[in-house]
Amino acid sequence: MSYTAYEKRYEAMKYNRCGKSGLLIPAVSLGLWHNFGTYDSFQNMKDLCFTAFDCGITHFDIANNYGPQPGSAEENFGKILNGELAPYRDQLIISTKAGYYMWEGPYGDWGSRKYLLASLDASLKRLKTDYVDIFYHHRMDPNTPLEETMGALASAVKSGKALYAGLSNYDGETMKKAAAILRELNCPFVLNQNRYSILDRAIENNGLKAAAESEGKGIIVFSPLAQGLLTDRYIESIPEDSRAKRSGRFLNEQKVLENIEKIRRLKKISDARGETLAQTALAWVLRDKACTGVLIGASKPQQIKENVKVVKVADFTDEEIRLIDEAVK
Numbered sequence: 001m002s003y004t005a006y007e008k009r010y011e012a013m014k015y016n017r018c019g020k021s022g023l024l025i026p027a028v029s030l031g032l033w034h035n036f037g038t039y040d041s042f043q044n045m046k047d048l049c050f051t052a053f054d055c056g057i058t059h060f061d062i063a064n065n066y067g068p069q070p071g072s073a074e075e076n077f078g079k080i081l082n083g084e085l086a087p088y089r090d091q092l093i094i095s096t097k098a099g100y101y102m103w104e105g106p107y108g109d110w111g112s113r114k115y116l117l118a119s120l121d122a123s124l125k126r127l128k129t130d131y132v133d134i135f136y137h138h139r140m141d142p143n144t145p146l147e148e149t150m151g152a153l154a155s156a157v158k159s160g161k162a163l164y165a166g167l168s169n170y171d172g173e174t175m176k177k178a179a180a181i182l183r184e185l186n187c188p189f190v191l192n193q194n195r196y197s198i199l200d201r202a203i204e205n206n207g208l209k210a211a212a213e214s215e216g217k218g219i220i221v222f223s224p225l226a227q228g229l230l231t232d233r234y235i236e237s238i239p240e241d242s243r244a245k246r247s248g249r250f251l252n253e254q255k256v257l258e259n260i261e262k263i264r265r266l267k268k269i270s271d272a273r274g275e276t277l278a279q280t281a282l283a284w285v286l287r288d289k290a291c292t293g294v295l296i297g298a299s300k301p302q303q304i305k306e307n308v309k310v311v312k313v314a315d316f317t318d319e320e321i322r323l324i325d326e327a328v329k
């Protein structure tokens with residue numbers, strides 16, 4: 001199948017600066033955590049990537065362990081990157097990460113220099129590319145000196161295998177220490193990747209949001225739809241093809257039931273705004289200037305088309321923000 005990108009794709013999207021860096025990312029990026037594994041449809045993966053790029057989504061986010069099987073999301077995306085998307089490589093931001101369990105033995109997990117640099121090499125092989133744009137440390141490691149982990153990120157950038165460094169799931173205090181080390185090492189650390197949504201405000205309380213602003217770093221927000229809870233998907237029932245039915249491990253029927261009353265209250269607010277709940281939930285994150293972009297997942301191209309319309313929605317009134325807070329109390 002041949003693919004030519006939609007020529008007006010850049011007109012529909014907004015691009016925001018990652019903190020004080022030179023890097024711009026789209027307000028909406030696509031993550032490949034789900035739906036890009038060994039058992040998923042390769043044709044659907046292509047449709048998701050092409051739909052995203054046609055909507056102006058230039059940034060695709062992966063990690064070494066995304067699948068299942070671990071590594072398969074990189075392999076599958078690598079085929080698309082080296083296939084139809086090859087002519088567009090310089091228009092794309094590809095990120096990957098290491099930090100969670102990837103292979104057996106003491107060198108396939110956490111934050112050692114040994115793990116990070118071996119993992120990046122393996123990611124590049126699976127992606128069949130010479131470099132990624134952003135290489136993240138995926139989670140804080142309480143047992144490895146921060147200097148060692150940050151030194152590995154700096155080496156990755158120095159070697160040309162990554163253009164920028166990122167940190168994921170760090171709290172504010174640790175991120176500040178890491179930023180100081182990376183500054184010393186002249187390593188371009190531009191972006192934090194953390195969970196944030198109407199339902200999960202942890203980064204307001206662990207100092208990350210404030211630290212990112214004071215350090216001049218960006219935040220790309222993952223699971224801004226709380227894995228699909230903050231959409232119209234579960235309002236009436238739990239569909240067979242939904243993540244709550246299919247995944248179980250990260251989202252399940254129990255979590256839907258625990259949240260359904262909040263979701264229905266929020267849906268009334270999005271209805272009043274003339275938006276889908278997904279659009280309201282994404283707009284709620286993006287209204288915050290500390291948040292550079294949202295990192296969504298999608299199982300269907302139509303979800304991407306619906307979600308990117310967030311760049312066109314109206315600002316919230318103070319009353320709407322109050323009602324949203326009240327709905328999730």
Ligand SMILES: NC(=O)c1ccc[n+]([C@@H]2O[C@H](COP(=O)([O-])OP(=O)(O)OC[C@H]3O[C@@H](n4cnc5c(N)ncnc54)[C@H](OP(=O)(O)O)[C@@H]3O)[C@@H](O)[C@H]2O)c1
Nearest residue numbers: 031032033222223224225226227228231242243296297299
């Ligand atoms: N750094 C980290 O530790 C970390 C952790 C988690 C995720 N991430 C990154 O963040 C990305 C996004 O995470 P996420 O997938 O949890 O994000 P999300 O956007 O909160 O949830 C995505 C899911 O919501 C449903 N959905 C999306 N748009 C919809 C719409 N318009 N209407 C109805 N349902 C809709 C789909 O689920 P259905 O399957 O039900 O259709 C979709 O797969 C990941 O791919 C990954 O790149 C990073």
